[in-house]
Amino acid sequence: xxxxxxxxxxxxxxxxxxxxxxxxxxxxxxxxxxxxxxxxxxxxxxxxxxxxxxxxxxxxxxxxxxxxxxxxxxxxxxxxxxxxxxxxxxxxxxxxxxxxxxxxxxxxxxxxxxxxxxxxxxxxxxxxxxxxxxxxxxxxxxxxxxxxxxxxxxxxxxxxxxxxxxxxxxxxxxxxxxxxxxxxxxxxxxxxxxxxxxxxxxxxxxxxxxxxxxxxxxxxxxxxxxxxxxxxxxxxxxxxxxxxxxxxxxxxxxxxxxxxxxxxxxxxxxxxxxxxxxxxxxxxxxxxxxxxxxxxxxxxxxxxxxxxxxxxxxxxxxxxxxxxxxxxxxxxxxxxxxxxxxxxxxxxxxxxxxxxxxxxxxxxxxxxxxxxxxxxxxxxxxxxxxxxxxxxxxxxxx
Numbered sequence: 001x002x003x004x005x006x007x008x009x010x011x012x013x014x015x016x017x018x019x020x021x022x023x024x025x026x027x028x029x030x031x032x033x034x035x036x037x038x039x040x041x042x043x044x045x046x047x048x049x050x051x052x053x054x055x056x057x058x059x060x061x062x063x064x065x066x067x068x069x070x071x072x073x074x075x076x077x078x079x080x081x082x083x084x085x086x087x088x089x090x091x092x093x094x095x096x097x098x099x100x101x102x103x104x105x106x107x108x109x110x111x112x113x114x115x116x117x118x119x120x121x122x123x124x125x126x127x128x129x130x131x132x133x134x135x136x137x138x139x140x141x142x143x144x145x146x147x148x149x150x151x152x153x154x155x156x157x158x159x160x161x162x163x164x165x166x167x168x169x170x171x172x173x174x175x176x177x178x179x180x181x182x183x184x185x186x187x188x189x190x191x192x193x194x195x196x197x198x199x200x201x202x203x204x205x206x207x208x209x210x211x212x213x214x215x216x217x218x219x220x221x222x223x224x225x226x227x228x229x230x231x232x233x234x235x236x237x238x239x240x241x242x243x244x245x246x247x248x249x250x251x252x253x254x255x256x257x258x259x260x261x262x263x264x265x266x267x268x269x270x271x272x273x274x275x276x277x278x279x280x281x282x283x284x285x286x287x288x289x290x291x292x293x294x295x296x297x298x299x300x301x302x303x304x305x306x307x308x309x310x311x312x313x314x315x316x317x318x319x320x321x322x323x324x325x326x327x328x329x330x331x332x333x334x335x336x337x338x339x340x341x342x343x344x345x346x347x348x349x350x351x352x353x354x355x356x357x358x359x360x361x362x363x364x365x366x367x368x369x370x371x372x373x374x375x376x377x378x379x380x381x382x383x384x385x386x387x388x389x390x391x392x393x394x395x396x397x398x
Contacts, residue, residue, distance in 0.1 A: 007056040015055035022048040022084030032081035047076035058095035066096040097150025112143035191357040203273040259298040278318025308336035317341035330392035
């Protein structure tokens with residue numbers, strides 16, 4: 001703790017009051033002892049003035065103030081003495097423990113206790129009278145008691161400072177948690193919006209482009225039918241998510257979320273959307289035990305398949321689009337492959353947000369994710385998305 005360069009106002013006030021009070025006592029002839037070496041009344045004002053000056057250092061230089069005060073107290077014993085000098089010394093002892101270094105705060109009470117005990121024993125041995133113990137009590141009241149009070153106040157002060165720092169740290173951690181929670185929720189909402197809308201909008205973009213570029217009433221009618229179907233489905237998905245946001249559901253993955261049981265409908269919808277693109281989508285479910293998996297795992301797997309089919313609709317060359325599911329070693333494997341290459345006809349632009357969303361979903365579940373071109377040994381190169389999701393904990397049989 002940094003010490004002030006100038007005396008504190010309270011220190012100046014203590015010094016002034018002590019000096020004035022001691023002077024008044026001396027003028028009134030109220031002294032603590034008589035028959036000393038320096039018996040002139042005014043000589044007692046010298047230790048008083050020195051002690052008052054030491055009070056100015058009680059906060060900025062407590063150790064130095066205590067040394068000066070001790071010397072002044074010893075000098076005061078050779079004069080008639082002054083009560084104000086004695087009282088100010090107890091304050092210097094208290095301040096040395098309260099404002100001094102941690103080492104001084106530990107050592108001063110011990111030293112003063114030993115001095116008190118040694119003084120009591122010494123005076124008792126010298127006078128051989130039980131009343132000599134009163135000298136030890138006086139020494140304790142002047143030195144040990146203020147030091148002990150300083151230790152108590154310092155401990156309370158340190159405890160209060162620790163509590164304040166802990167409260168500040170707790171508030172900071174709470175704010176960090178709040179920011180992280182808001183960020184995570186925004187990221188989850190972004191993934192949901194993208195996964196729900198991108199598939200439908202991609203189909204709408206491709207078929208609307210086809211309807212505009214091909215001058216055939218039948219083709220345009222079919223394209224408009226697909227556009228209307230995807231528009232209605234996209235609006236339904238949007239209403240579902242908006243309803244969840246308005247009600248503030250506590251469940252992060254609501255029960256109405258799509259599951260792996262809905263993949264057949266998703267594949268059929270993709271077949272309808274991809275008719276004009278020459279894509280043929282198939283589902284290969286190799287799971288020997290197609291029991292119900294934890295809701296976050298099923299939702300993540302469904303969204304990965306949905307986004308992969310959307311990407312195939314936008315970028316894949318004509319050919320098969322294969323969706324494979326497997327469950328081995330407590331992990332659900334999801335693979336989606338499509339032919340890599342150029343294809344004729346309209347295509348929708350991509351932003352790369354789909355791959356980012358899939359990677360985030362897998363990372364949140366502690367799984368593994370890969371996406372990229374794969375060679376098939378002489379056949380056409382394919383773009384494969386592969387995710388492995390842990391499902392051991394929380395699996396539910398149906």
